[in-house]
Amino acid sequence: MYPDLAARFGTPTYVYDLDVVAESRDQLFGLLPEGFHLYYALKANPHPEIARELRAGGCRAEISSTGELANALAAGFAPDEILYTGPGKTDVELDLAMAAGVRLFSVESYTDLQHVGAIAEKHGTTASILLRVNTTAGSAATGIRMMGRPSQFGIDAETLPDLMPLLTAVPGARVAGAHFFTMSNAQDEDALLGEYEFVLQSAAQLRRELGLPLELLDIGGGFSSPYAVPGPRTDYPKLRLGLEMLLDLYLPEWRSGEVQLACESGRYLSGSSGSLLAGVVNVKESRGSRFVVLDAGINAVGGLSGIGRLLPAAVGIEYDGEATGPGSLVGPLCTPGDSLAKATPLPELAAGDVLTVPNVGAYGVTASLISFLGRPTPTEVVVRGGEIVSVSRLDYQRVYEVAP
Ligand SMILES: Cc1ncc(COP(=O)(O)O)c(C=O)c1O
Numbered sequence: 001m002y003p004d005l006a007a008r009f010g011t012p013t014y015v016y017d018l019d020v021v022a023e024s025r026d027q028l029f030g031l032l033p034e035g036f037h038l039y040y041a042l043k044a045n046p047h048p049e050i051a052r053e054l055r056a057g058g059c060r061a062e063i064s065s066t067g068e069l070a071n072a073l074a075a076g077f078a079p080d081e082i083l084y085t086g087p088g089k090t091d092v093e094l095d096l097a098m099a100a101g102v103r104l105f106s107v108e109s110y111t112d113l114q115h116v117g118a119i120a121e122k123h124g125t126t127a128s129i130l131l132r133v134n135t136t137a138g139s140a141a142t143g144i145r146m147m148g149r150p151s152q153f154g155i156d157a158e159t160l161p162d163l164m165p166l167l168t169a170v171p172g173a174r175v176a177g178a179h180f181f182t183m184s185n186a187q188d189e190d191a192l193l194g195e196y197e198f199v200l201q202s203a204a205q206l207r208r209e210l211g212l213p214l215e216l217l218d219i220g221g222g223f224s225s226p227y228a229v230p231g232p233r234t235d236y237p238k239l240r241l242g243l244e245m246l247l248d249l250y251l252p253e254w255r256s257g258e259v260q261l262a263c264e265s266g267r268y269l270s271g272s273s274g275s276l277l278a279g280v281v282n283v284k285e286s287r288g289s290r291f292v293v294l295d296a297g298i299n300a301v302g303g304l305s306g307i308g309r310l311l312p313a314a315v316g317i318e319y320d321g322e323a324t325g326p327g328s329l330v331g332p333l334c335t336p337g338d339s340l341a342k343a344t345p346l347p348e349l350a351a352g353d354v355l356t357v358p359n360v361g362a363y364g365v366t367a368s369l370i371s372f373l374g375r376p377t378p379t380e381v382v383v384r385g386g387e388i389v390s391v392s393r394l395d396y397q398r399v400y401e402v403a404p
Helices: 003-009 018-031 048-056 066-074 091-099 110-122 157-167 189-210 239-250 252-256 267-273
Strands: 013-017 037-041 060-063 082-084 104-107 127-134 173-179 216-218 260-265 274-286 289-294 325-330 339-346 354-357 379-384 387-393
Touching: 003 013, 003 274, 003 379, 013 018, 013 267, 018 037, 018 048, 018 239, 018 267, 018 379, 037 048, 037 267, 048 060, 048 066, 048 267, 060 066, 066 082, 066 091, 082 091, 091 110, 104 110, 110 127, 110 157, 110 173, 127 157, 127 189, 127 216, 157 189, 189 239, 239 252, 260 267, 267 274, 289 339
Parallel strands: 013 379, 037 060, 037 260, 060 082, 082 104, 104 127, 127 173, 173 216, 216 260, 289 325
Antiparallel strands: 013 274, 274 289, 274 354, 325 339, 379 387
C-alpha cells in the first residue's frame, strides 16, 4: 500500500492516515445521539497527530498516565477537555495533572478518591469526580468484559449504599457523575445495546436511590474495529436510535442537557488509520513448514497478544496475487512467543519483500514489547491526503543514569 514509504524510511514502519482518523471520528459521532461527548482513549495510540485530528472534530481526551497527559496537551487538548482515569493514579501523576489544570477524574475506589481530593486541596482546588461503577453483572457475553466480577476497576455497585455518604464528603473532591466502562471490542450490536441498557438502568437507579449526581454520565464504549487483519470498522446501524430510546426510557432529562452524556473509544477512532510495513528478513523451511521471519514481531505489533494477553495473535497481511501455501509469520525475537500468525495462507515471499499489516493504528507500537531484545522501534509516518505530515520514532532503548 505504501511501498515508497518502506523504501524511504525502511521497515518496520507504521503509517497513520489522518484522513481515515477523521472518517472514523465522524462515523462514530454519527452513530451516537446528538450531544454526546466522545473521549478518545489515548492508550490506543497516543501519537499527538492522531489525537490532534480527533480533537479537531470535537473529541475530548481520556488519559491514564503522565505520558498520555503530555501527548494530550501536545495535541492541543485544553485541560477541561481531559478526563483522567485508571486504577493506579500516583500522587506524582495527580500532582502533574492538577498542575496542568486537569480537574475531571474517574475514581476506582474510596481511597483513590481520597488521593485525588488530597492533591486537589494541595493545589487549592476541587476536583470533579466520576465514580466508576463495577456493575453487579452485565448483559453481553462477548467482547472483552471488564466489569461484573471482582476487579481493580470501579467501585462495587452493591457497596455504594454504605459508601455514598463517605464518597460525597471527601475534601477537595466533588462527585459530579458516574463512569461505566464495562466492555471493549463488542462486535454484536444487540449485545452492546443490552450492555448500555444495563448501564443506564443502573445509573438511573443509583441516582434515584442514593442521590448519585449525574451531571456527566460516561456510559463507556465497546466499539469494535478489526485488529491486524483486513476488514472495515464494525457498523452499528441501530445504535443511535436504540440509545435514544433507552435514554428516553431511563434518563429523559438527557434531552434538556441536564444529564451530559459521554462515550469513550480508542480502537474505533484510530485502529483503521494505521498500517504496519514489515520487512521479510528471511524465509526458511523447517520439517516441511515455511517460516517467514519479519523484522517486526511482538516488539512492534500485537505485543499484548504475544504475552498471552487479550486478543490471540493472528495477523492477516494484505497482498496482491495468490497464496502459494501456508506459512508462519514470525518476528525477529529470540522467543517462540514471537509469532504473528501460524500456518496462514501466504504468497511467495523472499528476503527484502515488504508486507502490509492493516488496521493497526490502535494498540500497535505502544501496546507492544518495544524494548524487548533492544531492537529499533518502528518509524511512525503520519500522512494526510497522500502527503507526509510527520515522521518520528519512540526511543525506549537507552539506559539513563538515575541520581542515587
Ligand atoms: C476506561 C477505558 N476507556 C477506554 C478504553 C478503550 O477501549 P477501546 O480501545 O476498546 O475503545 C479502555 C480500554 O481498555 C478503557 O479501559
